[in-house]
Amino acid sequence: MTVIEIKPHRWGWKVFEAPGVEPVFPEKDQAINYAQGRASFRSGEIRVLDLSGNVERTIVFSEADRKL
Numbered sequence: 001m002t003v004i005e006i007k008p009h010r011w012g013w014k015v016f017e018a019p020g021v022e023p024v025f026p027e028k029d030q031a032i033n034y035a036q037g038r039a040s041f042r043s044g045e046i047r048v049l050d051l052s053g054n055v056e057r058t059i060v061f062s063e064a065d066r067k068l
Helices: 026-041
Strands: 002-008 014-016 044-049 056-061
Touching: 002 026, 014 026, 026 044, 026 056
Parallel strands: 002 044
Antiparallel strands: 002 014, 044 056
């Protein structure tokens, strides 16, 4: 199962997929769109965290949900 986390960062929103794969976007929606694109062809979840590190939102995805 793949887990991608989106966290607040001093320059915007950081998408953490794996060490070394941590792009930062100025807008939360941009970070979510990037994570959803990276998640295609896999199964797992995207976790959007708040400033305290608590899960604000979870987006579940699976190979069955992918768009062809």
